[in-house]
Amino acid sequence: MASNATPLLLPNLPRGLPVLAVLLPLLTALFLAPALRQLAPAQIPDLALRLAVLLTLPLPLLVLQLLTTPPLLGTRRLLGEPATQVMRSSLREVALWTGLLLTAPLALALVGLARQAPVLMHVAAVLAGVVPLTAGLAVAAMLHGLRLMARGRHAAWTAVSGGGAFGPAESAPLLYLPAFALVGALVPVAFLAAVWNARPEWLTPTVWSLLPVVGLLLGLRAAVTGWRHTRAHLHAGLRAVEQAHATRFAQADGLAxxxxxxxxxxxxxxxxxxxxxxxxxxxxxxxxxxxxxxxxxxxxxxxxxxxxxxxxxxxxxxxxxxxxxxxxxxxxxxxxxxxxxxxxxxxxxxxxxxxxxxxxxxxxxxxxxxxxxxxxxxxxxxxxxxxxxxxxxxxxxxxxxxxxxxxxxxxxxxxxxxxxx
Amino acid sequence: MTAILQACGLVQRYGEQAVLAGLDLTLLPGQVTVVLGENGAGKSTLLRALACELALAAGTLHIGEVDAVQQPEMASRQLIHVAQHPPLAPLLTPNEHVAALVAFRGLDPLATQARLRDIAPTLRIDGVLDRPVRALSGGTAHKVALVLAFLAQTPLILLDEPHAGLDVRSALALRRLIQQSRDSGTAFVLASHLAEATLAVADRALVLAKGQWALDLDAAQLLDFQGDARRFEAAVLQAMG
Structure with a gap:
């Protein structure tokens, strides 16, 4: 068990986590856009809506199902897997799921934002519903992992999160930084969609073929810059949460x-x-x-x-x-x-x-x-x-x-x- | 003295096997009865039957004046049964359990709180009353259930392996609590394996074997075994066959 294990835990955070979380949906969106563009315009709004519902609605529930199943992390610890390894793989899984969940809304935003208002409304609503849920799940899973590490056993989400008041003030970045990352990723997508809507003739086949490369470079650059600026906040947040949970009888500030x-x-x-x-x-x-x-x-x-x-x-x-x-x-x-x-x-x-x-x-x-x-x-x-x-x-x-x-x-x-x- | 519980010819079967094969039992107020027996002898089944948690295959059961076979819910309100794994709500705190107990059983809130302040330090759970049960150790959760049982103010308390998981200090405190409650008229049935604990609190000891009482020792007979737990164990073993 890794109580007071700040030096042990933090260096093992997967370095590519923020990059993966931003890049995966961005890349998918960029590659998906040309394919969707080949469809007849009349098909796109309906298809976008149907895909939005099909892809985004069940997935958070699936993740919910996965994360609320019996404590797999605890079982792995019981079987002898080192705590740091369990934590690392857990975070990677969360990052992967987050990326997968954000892929569909981002791809649809690219298409939907370029279309008329009803579709825009649908896509925005789906995003509004899915993103907080996804971010909440990711944060809850991370805090759960920390709690498990500190206490050596499964703990309820409410206990992990502080019963609705997400623990120490320093842990706030854990909540808002994923949202910032998402917004950051949406900006170029929204810009592209606006251009596509206003001046579709600008998006020639050459531009479409260059876009993924430009997007990749910009995305990498943004991710590296973002990680550099936010790493300290994230570390401080994780450290604060871990210390708060490290005592034998650590408990929520208030029960919901x-x-x-x-x-x-x-x-x-x-x-x-x-x-x-x-x-x-x-x-x-x-x-x-x-x-x-x-x-x-x-x-x-x-x-x-x-x-x-x-x-x-x-x-x-x-x-x-x-x-x-x-x-x-x-x-x-x-x-x-x-x-x-x-x-x-x-x-x-x-x-x-x-x-x-x-x-x-x-x-x-x-x-x-x-x-x-x-x-x-x-x-x-x-x-x-x-x-x-x-x-x-x-x-x-x-x-x-x-x-x-x-x-x-x-x-x-x-x-x-x-x-x- | 009016019996607090009267059971005649209790029969309970699991498939073809009769775990309780026509047991009779009478409990008087202020009497502590300890049931001993091998693992699987049917002690827990007996306690569940007495707590109206099982549908009996045959027999009659009266708790106070109430026919427990006809009106199990009304009868069960006169007792509380602390099983080996008591059904506490894991996400709620002991204090929230106490508040519910007061509301559900119509207890006096102030008197219950006063009693809680007395009992909780005795069993050393006063520091965990605002923590979810899920965050407590197994032994502490067990002590929470025991405290709730003592707070319920029922004339009959059924305790299944009450000493399991308790540290020495808590076991002694539990013994004192049982003696105090007995003095105020509460009847107890304890299922136990511990000879010394039995001799310390029991007014009557029963050995259950093959669905029947294999040994029935009253207070005077138990007095003969005081200070000689080994001889008592030998007698119990012999009765078990």
């Missing part, structure tokens, strides 16, 4: 309380007990649900909208209810009964929490009804409720099943958006 939308107003002790536990186990579920709702709302504008809407509503309903099932599998459920809570009162609590969880889905339904798609929305709700009920009947109510089913819903939603269903 459940959000208001989950408990619907002033909660009872029974609600607080379950909701606190649920929220600390699924800290990103709220963000993910909102992201799903945003994408779903954008899909309403697609043509034809109905199947997308139905699947969206089903997905949201299913996701909300499956998370309730996960709540039933939550240890706090058993703990509540052990402490003396009656089954009847627990059922009432479950109902109230379910209402909170289903709020995004319900809002979407109301909106759809307002837009004259009430039948499709109702069908979607029934479909989602049916799937959730079937899973309950099948006795599949564990958290892993809920997460797996949630992923399937997301993929189904993406498939619907591409017109496959």
């Amino acid at each position: 309380e459940p959000p208001i939308w989950l408990t619907l107003g002033k909660p009872t002790e029974s609600q607080k007990f379950l909701a606190r536990s649920w929220h600390r186990r699924w800290p990103l579920a709220g963000i993910a649900t909102v992201a799903l709702a945003v994408v779903a709302l954008l899909l309403v504008r697609t043509d034809p909208p109905r199947w997308s809407v139905v699947l969206t509503a089903a997905g949201l309903t299913g996701a909300a209810q499956l998370r309730v099932l996960a709540l039933r599998a939550e240890p706090a459920w058993q703990a509540g009964q052990w402490l003396g809570e009656t089954a009847e009162r627990q059922r009432a609590v479950l109902l109230r929490l379910a209402l909170g969880l289903a709020l995004p889905s319900a809002s979407l339904t109301i909106l759809l009804a307002w837009r004259g798609l009430g039948a499709a929305a109702a069908l979607g709700q029934c479909l989602g409720a049916g799937v959730a009920t079937a899973l309950v009947r099948a006795g599949r109510s564990s958290a892993s099943w809920a997460r797996g089913a949630w992923l399937i819903f997301a993929v189904g939603l993406a498939a619907a958006a591409t017109g496959g269903l």
Whole structure:
């Protein structure tokens, strides 16, 4: 175990991490652009939208799934792998996933920004939904690794991150620098898109063939400069976090309380007990649900909208209810009964929490009804409720099943958006 | 004296095997009963059956005045069962568990807090009350569960291997807590392997073997074994067969 292991840990940080994080999506975007340009203009907006949903929606959930599976890092340490090696490979994996996740939105931004407003809105919304989630996951994974190194065992995300207040002030760069890197990478892409939109004749075949080389050189230059300027901040942030977590009983500054939308107003002790536990186990579920709702709302504008809407509503309903099932599998459920809570009162609590969880889905339904798609929305709700009920009947109510089913819903939603269903 | 628990002909099977084969048991207020037996003899099953956590294959069970077979939820509110792996919520703190206990069981918050301030230092968990259970060691989490059991103010407490994972100081403190609660009328059933711990607290010792009571020693008989744990162990071993 590497407590107080600053000199041991920091020199082993992969040197190419920031370069990889910026370069991989940039290069992919640049190489993808000419291929997309060959398509007929009429095809591009739809294709861009479908690709955006297909590529960006399931991937964060997949990463979420990977990062919340049992502590693989801890297992590797248990099997004797040196801590520094585990940390290095962990960071590389995070960098790889981050790069992969950012590839699709960047490529689509290149195409989308050059097109008319609706597509621009779609792409911007997808970016807005995916980027914070991705950056959050990457930072959480890094902090998790540090926590593991310091304490020698798995620790909850909320404990790692300080329960929503991400630990010491010096650790702030760990949060905002990835976002800066992304913005930095987007600037040339946006510039190119603007040129393409305003003066497409400037982008001759020769320019297109030179662009990847220029992009590569500029990207490298930017990455090296950025790394030089930010390395000290990153090191200081990592060191501060590591030191904060190095003590035997290191703990979060404050433990997260459940959000208001989950408990619907002033909660009872029974609600607080379950909701606190649920929220600390699924800290990103709220963000993910909102992201799903945003994408779903954008899909309403697609043509034809109905199947997308139905699947969206089903997905949201299913996701909300499956998370309730996960709540039933939550240890706090058993703990509540052990402490003396009656089954009847627990059922009432479950109902109230379910209402909170289903709020995004319900809002979407109301909106759809307002837009004259009430039948499709109702069908979607029934479909989602049916799937959730079937899973309950099948006795599949564990958290892993809920997460797996949630992923399937997301993929189904993406498939619907591409017109496959 | 009215019995706090009365069980007649308890039967519990796992497949064809009868783990409990018609057991009778009566518990009086302020009585500490220790159940001994080999691994797999059915001690934990017995405690779960008494805690209304299992559907009995046969037999009757009354806790206080309540028929536990007909109304298990109401009956279970009169007891608390600390299993070997108590179901604490790993992401919540001991203090949050206490707050829930107060709310769920309708306890007096001030009195419970006062009692917590007494008990927590005894078992040395007063420094971890605001840490998530997940961050605690196994032994400390076990002590948290024990403290919650003592705070619950139930007339019956079931403890499965309560000394497992406890350091010597904590084991002694637990013994004192059991004796204090017994003096105020709480009945206990402990599943244990430890002869000395049994002799220190037990008013009655039962040996479970092949689903039946193989040995039943009352307080007077246990007094004969005081100071001679080896002889007591020999008697228990002989009863186990």
